[in-house]
Amino acid sequence: MTHRPRVTAAAVLREFGAPLELEELPLPADLPPGAALVRVLRATLCGTDAHIWRGLLPFASPPLVLCHEIVGEVVALGPYAGQDALGRPVEIGTRLVWSESVCGHCHACTVLREPVLCANRGYGFTQRADKWPFVIGGLSQYTYLPPGAHRLVVPDDIPDTWAAAAGCAVKTALRAFANAGGVRPESTVVIQGAGPLGLVGTALARSSGAGRVITIGGPANRLAIAARFGADVTISVEEVTDPDERVARVEELTEARGADLVFDFAGSPSVNREGVLMCGPRGKHIVVGFAGPKALPVPLDVVMSREIQVIGSLNGDVSDLDRSLRFLSAFRGRFDWDAMFGEPVGLAGASQAIQDMASMAAVKAVVDPALDLEEISG
Template identity: 55%
Template sequence: MPVPTSTRAAVLREHAGPLALEKIPLPEECEAGAAVVAVRCATLCATDVHLWSGAMSLPGMLPMVLGHEMAGVVEAVGPGTVDALGRPVQVGDRIGWSESTCGHCYGCTVLRAPVACLDRGYGFRQRADRWPYSTAGLAEYAYVTPGAQKVVLPGDVPDTWAAAAGCSVKTVLHAFDRAGGLRPGSSVLVQGAGALGLVATAVARASGAGTVITVGGPGYRLDLARRFGADVTVGLDGEPADRLAAVLEATEGRGADLVLDLAGAPGVGAEAVDAAAWGGTFVVVGSTGPRPEPIPLGTVMGKELTVRGSLNGDVADYHRAVEFLRAFRLRFPWDDLFGEPAGLAGASAALVSMSRLQQVKAVIHPWLP
């Protein structure tokens, strides 16, 4: 079977503008360790929306193809291509893939932390007009580079779940690891009711939390949060003092043992510190960019809080994310996270819809009309 040498893709050329449907090249042959994949499903996350709008920008990033949560079927493989568990990757396999790592920098070898790789790559670090051109989800075909961490997917995991596991779900699992896990009966405050917040709500519930409080909006997302295990939901229509009062009421005045920032909104850090229990842990997950965020350090000191940053995990977290979704498929309504699938022509509208909080996770099937 001949290797595809070009692909149709939705290309971002101007922030906040419509994506351009274009044909872009693919490498003419697969390198050792690489694969060409027909993308069956891409799920969009808030990072895609921020990149599209320009709220998150990288120097010289345009033109680019968005989408870093995807799964697809292998069309061609280079010599010696294996997944992260050493299993051969073959034509016809359905795979997902995490970000690429170099394997030889200080972060990879001394720290042994792939998230610290100096050359850690996502599709959105790759311009669409430079080799290897198509490495992201909003394309019919993607080139999965040798350094990309690949996982052969089990057959009972739907494409949407497999795609979302590649960022949203693995990010949450990594955050719980950074927190040091969860003691059964602990109280958990989840700040944010987007995809990350909803998954975190489910992880907290599945991990044995005593009380789970989810703060966010709009209302339909709080309804979802209750279905994902929240005992208490708090909207954003009040003042910070109102949200703090709701958390204290739900925790018998002690505050939350674990607070997870999955919103990244202005003021969320100060609210987290105020709402944390003495000796509690605050994990910063949703805040991006260099914008300063005031935090009352005296409160951090006085409560003896642990404050930890958490990026988005690595292929180990991705593997565990797939298994977490499988293990709790009967307990949580994972399919309710996803919107109706659209083709590449509908990707622009999907981004606008997500930016307006009209759906949690948009789904793009590149081969739909």
């Protein structure tokens, strides 16, 4: 019989805004059909983790094990868990990525055939660390892979860090471009935000044949990466602080025609108002970011008079995850994906890593739980 770990070291969020606490948490004693336990190889943090840590998302309640961008190695399998979503064999030692769990029987899953909209979707930040199955987040030595989480075997040529980031940052950007209907050759694309989503979006716009790519965000080091990823023009929100001035700058750059596509990967209070005003006639504004309760009103008269489409886009499902892995591999020679990632830290460094994400000191923080496990256990 394969050894099955019963407990795991984890960095636990006990209080919003406070340092994470290194603890030992239980793992499920039995694995139901389709479930698995994995050893976390790499976890990458995103803006959502920082928002939860700060207490900005009301649906998250401590104690929590954060991080939903994970690549792991299988250490135990439940019954009927021996295949991935593409029918490839999964066994002890297989390296996997996976989507959030879905129920498979709600209206979105069955009628709409859109599992990303599942009414019972199992996001990691809704799983309390004091209730079964305790850990489905990435800031842990081991984590639980639920039965409804569609998993994929990771190709050998994909590094752990890239594979982890595919689980949210890359698949979310890819889905947003798909929901927008793609990029027409020579169109103007505006990317709002220069975090990981915005950087991947910049690379997607360039690789899709956009004629002009404009990336808006900050700080300067992120905009420098955006330029390397294909932005023709970058606009710093630290230098151009007035939203109306940013709109005017895009109008100037587009010879007063406006943009064809404007992607909100920023999620600030003014971003959707700006995005609509940046769109030209029959342009599209794709909303991915979370603007919060103080969002400025969107000018619906402009939406009507220019026939602008405002399109929502939420995360991604296993199909987007599969395309993410292939996208990262296909364009590895064109874009330096490693430029987005910081040096890996262990679980003891996870607390500082999430603070660095919240302060924007890090572009994308990376946690490798194996780095300090001996120190923690000692």
